[in-house]
Amino acid sequence: MTNNQLQQLVEEVSLRYFAKPFCHHARFNSRLRSTGGRYYLQSHDIDINPRMLNDFSxxxxxxxxxxxxxxxxxxxxxxxxxxxxxxFKQLLRAVGGSRYAPQPKHVRWLKYRCLKCGRIYWRHRHLDTHRYVCSYCYGPLKLES
Ligand SMILES: [Zn+2]
Ligand SMILES: [Zn+2]
Incomplete structure (x- = not known):
């Protein structure tokens, strides 16, 4: 979806559910992280997190x-x-909007390095570094990030 299509959609939603026009700008902003969107008091513009569409529906x-x-x-x-x-609560309920934006799914990768041979291991979950050692040289592993 392009910014122009988003603008059109926001205008449509505004007319259909609020019976009032949206006369400012709406655009995708990929720098929004934990929120689904943002309304700017000064400019009256609306930013939307593109993940709300990409990760959800x-x-x-x-x-x-x-x-x-x-x-x-x-x-x-x-x-x-x-x-x-x-x-706010009343209007939100009347139009059926979401109270909170769903949290985007974060695929988190952890980086472990073998302190002996330098080999890198990528894992989704934490490794118990007391129990697991490098499978090549049996050196100790250390979490880097
Ligand atoms: Zn809000
Ligand atoms: Zn190693």
Whole structure:
């Protein structure tokens, strides 16, 4: 999905669920990590984490858009647009948006190095370095990152 398609989608969701137009900019921002999207109070623009679509689904993307549009429309209507206000909770419930963005799946790799021969081992899980040694030289392993 391109930024233009995202812009169109946000405009559609806004008209359909909020019965108000979205007149600012929406774009993907891959620097967003733990949040699904962000609404900017100064510019009124919306950034969306591309992983909301890539790791999940279009339904999830729309839920995140609804969430950000709750900030947008409440803020433009003169409310603070913060999460903990009754207005926010009410509007979010009414449009069926997501309360929290799902956490992107992090595939975490751990790097172990043999202190004797320097061989690198990549593992998903922690190794018990007291029990496991290098399979080539039987040297001790050390977690590097
Ligand atoms: Zn929010
Ligand atoms: Zn070794």
């Amino acid at each position: 279009i339904v999830n993307l729309i839920n995140v858009i609804k969430h950000e549009l709750c900030h947008y429309h409440l803020h433009l209507a003169g409310y603070s647009g913060r999460h903990n206000t009754p207005e």
